[in-house]
Amino acid sequence: xxxxxxxxxxxxxxxxxxxxxxxxxxxxxxxxxxxxxxxxxxxxxxxxxxxxxxxxxxxxxxxxxxxxxxxxxxxxxxxxxxxxxxxxxxxxxxxxxxxxxxxxxxxxxxxxxxxxxxxxxxxxxxxxxxxxxxxxxxxxxxxxxxxxxxxxxxxxxxxxxxxxxxxxxxxxxxxxxxxx
Amino acid sequence: xxxxxxxxxxxxxxxxxxxxxxxxxxxxxxxxxxxxxxxxxxxxxxxxxxxxxxxxxxxxxxxxxxxxxxxxxxxxxxxxxxxxxxxxxxxxxxxxxxxxxxxxxxxxxxxxxxxxxxxxxxxxxxxxxxxxxxxxxxxxxxxxxxxxxxxxxxxxxxxxxxxxxxxxxxxxxxxxxxxxxxxxxxxxxxxxxxxxxxxxxxxxxxxxxxxxxxxxxxxxxxxxxxxxxxxxxxxxxxxxxxxxxxxxxxxxxxxxxxxxxxxxxxxxxxxxxxxxxxxxxxxxxxxxxxxxxxxxxxxxxxxxxxxxxxxxxxxxxxxxxxxxxxxxxxxxxxxxxxxxxxxxxxxxxxxxxxxxxxxxxxxxxxxxxxxxxxxxxxxxxxxxxxxxxxxxxxxxxxxxxxxxxxxxxxxxxxxxxxxxxxxxxxxxxxxxxxxxxxxxxxxxxxxxxxxxxxxxxxxxxxx
Numbered sequence: 247x248x249x250x251x252x253x254x255x256x257x258x259x260x261x262x263x264x265x266x267x268x269x270x271x272x273x274x275x276x277x278x279x280x281x282x283x284x285x286x287x288x289x290x291x292x293x294x295x296x297x298x299x300x301x302x303x304x305x306x307x308x309x310x311x312x313x314x315x316x317x318x319x320x321x322x323x324x325x326x327x328x329x330x331x332x333x334x335x336x337x338x339x340x341x342x343x344x345x346x347x348x349x350x351x352x353x354x355x356x357x358x359x360x361x362x363x364x365x366x367x368x369x370x371x372x373x374x375x376x377x378x379x380x381x382x383x384x385x386x387x388x389x390x391x392x393x394x395x396x397x398x399x400x401x402x403x404x405x406x407x408x409x410x411x412x413x414x415x416x417x418x419x420x421x422x423x424x425x426x
Numbered sequence: 427x428x429x430x431x432x433x434x435x436x437x438x439x440x441x442x443x444x445x446x447x448x449x450x451x452x453x454x455x456x457x458x459x460x461x462x463x464x465x466x467x468x469x470x471x472x473x474x475x476x477x478x479x480x481x482x483x484x485x486x487x488x489x490x491x492x493x494x495x496x497x498x499x500x501x502x503x504x505x506x507x508x509x510x511x512x513x514x515x516x517x518x519x520x521x522x523x524x525x526x527x528x529x530x531x532x533x534x535x536x537x538x539x540x541x542x543x544x545x546x547x548x549x550x551x552x553x554x555x556x557x558x559x560x561x562x563x564x565x566x567x568x569x570x571x572x573x574x575x576x577x578x579x580x581x582x583x584x585x586x587x588x589x590x591x592x593x594x595x596x597x598x599x600x601x602x603x604x605x606x607x608x609x610x611x612x613x614x615x616x617x618x619x620x621x622x623x624x625x626x627x628x629x630x631x632x633x634x635x636x637x638x639x640x641x642x643x644x645x646x647x648x649x650x651x652x653x654x655x656x657x658x659x660x661x662x663x664x665x666x667x668x669x670x671x672x673x674x675x676x677x678x679x680x681x682x683x684x685x686x687x688x689x690x691x692x693x694x695x696x697x698x699x700x701x702x703x704x705x706x707x708x709x710x711x712x713x714x715x716x717x718x719x720x721x722x723x724x725x726x727x728x729x730x731x732x733x734x735x736x737x738x739x740x741x742x743x744x745x746x747x748x749x750x751x752x753x754x755x756x757x758x759x760x761x762x763x764x765x766x767x768x769x770x771x772x773x774x775x776x777x778x779x780x781x782x783x784x785x786x787x788x789x790x791x792x793x794x795x796x797x798x799x800x801x802x803x804x805x806x807x808x809x810x811x812x813x814x815x816x817x818x819x820x821x822x823x824x825x826x827x828x829x830x831x832x833x834x835x836x837x838x839x840x841x842x843x844x845x846x847x848x849x850x851x852x853x854x855x856x857x858x859x860x861x862x863x864x865x866x867x868x869x870x871x872x873x874x875x876x877x878x879x880x881x882x883x884x885x886x887x888x889x
Contacts, residue, residue, distance in 0.1 A: 268881045271643070284643040287449060287618070288870040288879055294647035302644075304651040312659075322575060323586045331583040338587065345587040348670060352595040355663045359603040359656055363610050366652035370645045373637035380640070388641050389618040391449035 255378035255426035256398040257409050258385070259418035264290045267393035270416040271296035274395060277412060281401035285379065285394040307365030308358050315357025319350045378426045396424060442537045442875055444719035449873050452720075456865045456872075457622050459715050468714075469862070476854035483848020486841050487562060495565050498845075499838045504824045508842040509563035510674075511816045512849065515699070516556035517597065517671055518692075518812060521664055522700025523549025524604050527611070528660035531653075537728055539871040540720040544711070544860070545704050546608040551856040552703070553601045555849040560593075562845065589673040596670035603663055607656050613639050614649075614870045668696040675819065681758040682823035685750065691743030698736040698782075699812035701729050702805040709802045711861065720867055723796050730795040733808065734786060740815075741783045758828060770835065771822050774814055781811025 261267045264286060271284045275298050282297050294300070323346040327333075332340045367373070379385050379396060388394050395418075397409050413421045443452075490497060500507035523545040530538035561567045573594045575584050584591045616636035623629040639645070672692035675683035705726065712721040751763035766775045785807050794800045821836045860866065873879055 264879055265881050285641045286643065286646070287453075287641060288614070288873040289646040289650050290643070290879070290881060292881060293643040297643055299644050299647055302648045302651055304648050305655065308652075308655050308659075326575060326583040327586055331581070333585065335585065335587060342587055348592040348666075348673075349586055349595045351666065352592075352599040352663075352670075355659050355666075356599040356602060359606055359659045359663075362652045362655045362659070363606045366610070366648050367637070369648055370642075372639065372645075375633065375638045377638060377640055385640075386621045389614070389621045389639075390453055 253426065254399055254406075255381075255424040256396045256400075256404075257406075257413055257421060258379065258382055258424050259395045259413040259416060259421045260384055261393040261395065261418055264293075264393060266417070267395060268293055268296050270395050270418070273416060274397065274412070278403050279397050279401050279409075280403075281398040283396050283398070285385070285388045285396070287389050287391060287393075303369060304362065304366050307369070308362045311361025311365070312354045312358030316350050316354035319353035320346055323349060378424050381425050382422050384420065384422065392419075399426070442540065442722060442724055443872065444722065447719060447876065449876065449878070452872050452876075453618055453622065453869050455717075455719070456867050456869050457619055460619065460862060460865060461623055461628065463715075465862070469858070473855070473858050476851050476858055479847055479851020480855045481848075481851070482844050483558070483852055486844040486848050487558070489841065490562055490845070491567070495563065497839060497841045499836055499842055501834070503827060503832050503834045504821060504836040506563075506820050506824060507836055508838050508846060509559040511813070511820050512846050513556050513559035513563075514671055514692075514816045514820075515813045516552045516559070516849065516853075518668060518696035518699045518816075519703045519809075520549040520552035520556060520600075520604075520700065521668060521693075521696035522704045523547070523552075524600075524607065524660050524664040525697055525700065526704070527607060528657040528664060531657040532661060535728075536875055537725055539875055540717075540722075540867050541704065541708060541725055541729075542871070543608075543611065543864075543868045544707065544866045545700075546604060546611070547860045547864070547866070548703060548707060548857065549604050549700075550601070550608060551853045551860075553597065553604065554856070555853050557597065557601070558845075558849055558852070589670070589677045592670045593674055596667050600663060600667045603656070603660055607660055610649075610653060610656060611868060611871075612864065613637065614641065615865045615868060617641065618869050619865060665693055668692040680823045680827055681756070681762045682747070682819065685747065687743055687746050687750075691740065691746075694736045694739035694743070695812055695815060698733060698740055699809055701733045701736070702808035702812070705729050705733070705801055705805040706809065707857065709798045709805075711866070713798070715861070715866075717867065720872060726798065726801055727792075727795045730789050730801055730804075733805070734789040737782065737786045737789075737808070744779070744783065762823065762826070765826050766818065766822055769822065769826065771818065771825075775818055775822070778811055778814040778818055781807045782815060785811075 259270065261270060267284055267286060268290060271282070271293060274282055275296060280298065284293050284297055286293065324341065327342070327346070328340045334340075379388075379394070384392065385394060395413070395416075397404060397413065401409075403409075410421055447455075498507060498509070500509070523542075526538050526545045527542040530542075561570055564570060572582075573584060573591065586592075613636060616632050617639035620629055620632040620636050623632055669689040669692065672688035676685060676688040678684060708721055708729075709726070712718050748763055751759045754760075766772070786804055788794045788800075789804065794804065824834075825836060826833050
């Protein structure tokens with residue numbers, strides 16, 4: 247069943263502390279739920295791993311971005327100084343590579359840094375002003391001091407009654423349906 | 427439970443957050459300054475003053491664009507004058523922000539979490555002020571885009587062997603990366619502000635800026651990776667910027683400029699003045715906005731120690747310049763030293779030594795590091811001293827070069843002073859608005875300093 251034809255997006259459980267959330271995420275993942283997510287007001291060590299998310303591709307994006315920046319900067323300088331606009335300044339060689347290092351370095355950093363920010367946002371699917379989790383009024387405190395775990399309705403093991411009973415077994419503050 | 431948990435004090439040092447705070451009180455305290463605190467009369471009066479100063483900049487620049495750089499005191503042989511002095515001074519001040527955010531982040535100095543946000547803001551505003559000067563100094567600022575490599579009908583390209591072209595790339599990269607770093611740091615806090623805001627419009631504005639941030643564990647995972655990589659990229663960048671600025675001088679052959687000590691000595695000087703500016707701003711802000719719980723004595727003391735250390739590196743730089751003046755056996759270099767001590771700018775040089783080397787030595791004493799009044803005064807003195815340093819480097823060297831026939835004297839005009847004071851106005855106007863519009867301390871990073879944010883059994887207090 248896909249999210250689209252489901253009237254609800256998933257089930258949300260609210261917890262009081264980071265510790266409880268990590269423990270609950272571990273148990274939910276161990277119980278065989280794959281499509282789950284956890285929400286917290288600040289990064290929690292080990293939480294992403296607890297929901298089965300181990301590696302992200304931001305470093306690869308940054309590496310590629312940085313390489314593109316550095317290589318294109320050097321290539322541009324070489325092309326300008328040697329091929330299209332050679333100027334003899336004090337008898338220096340046209341391909342005076344030590345002088346080209348600085349701009350190469352700066353553009354490596356510039357492209358790497360921009361790809362880190364843009365890559366992170368795009369991989370996260372942001373900007374996304376609307377998201378079903380915001381439909382739960384309690385979720386406003388996800389940026390404050392409360393911790394949430396959501397089992398998506400698209401999970402193959404999802405069953406409205408059984409999943410609710412399972413989440414209730416994790417001793418949350420409350421369990422709520424997330425309307426889609 | 428998250429309420430009323432005291433932070434265990436691991437050692438006798440003052441903690442980085444005062445005891446008794448919870449996730450909620452941190453968010454409340456910081457966001458309320460923006461969301462619910464009424465605008466005070468003091469803020470309005472102060473704003474009027476700094477805004478008028480900023481308008482003085484507009485007048486000075488407007489007249490400059492009509493008349494040209496002839497209204498300034500610059501003339502051959504001193505073609506650089508205030509424009510370059512102030513450019514280097516502002517860029518230097520702009521170093522503390524990224525140093526605090528990036529280098530101290532990599533070194534896991536978690537005390538940085540309460541000062542990085544406004545130090546980064548300070549960096550952006552300082553670099554913006556710095557940018558005014560080279561643009562204005564060009565004489566024809568509307569042609570500034572000629573500095574960038576782009577295909578044009580003149581079939582002209584920049585000379586990539588020139589330090590001035592390197593500077594364009596270094597400073598514009600620095601500004602962009604600082605802005606990105608700052609904005610990325612703000613995203614989760616925008617979400618906090620969105621969720622706390624009462625009025626619909628305020629909520630919409632912060633909601634737009636938060637871009638739908640919902641604190642998902644997957645997002646945080648990528649976020650932390652991206653933040654760490656940005657810190658890793660910004661660290662060599664921050665060290666490179668003033669290095670490249672120093673190349674503007676060191677690649678030239680003028681006595682007093684052509685030295686290999688310039689890059690490290692410039693970087694140390696930049697951090698020195700940057701921390702001085704951080705203290706000059708942090709001390710009044712924490713008092714006015716009641717943030718002494720988050721910006722504690724510990725922060726001020728640490729900043730004072732960084733100032734003392736970098737100040738000593740700067741002192742070593744002066745010592746080495748003087749030593750090389752004697753040891754090189756070069757007439758021009760030894761004359762430069764003599765000229766600094768006895769020439770027409772001797773008072774400025776004496777003041778520089780007092781402000782940058784002698785007075786800050788009192789920071790060895792704890793009494794001065796923890797007294798806010800003294801610390802503010804010393805920081806101010808350092809800012810003056812670092813300005814004088816750039817003045818001495820630019821003006822004294824240019825005024826007495828190799829030939830007596832090309833000697834000259836530099837007198838700044840009222841337009842020079844107005845432009846300088848005007849950029850201080852621009853800087854302070856931006857700061858004035860910043861403290862009322864954005865959370866000036868990173869809310870989520872401060873929350874990670876509470877022991878409840880740690881999931882491991884042995885709760886480890888980050889220091």
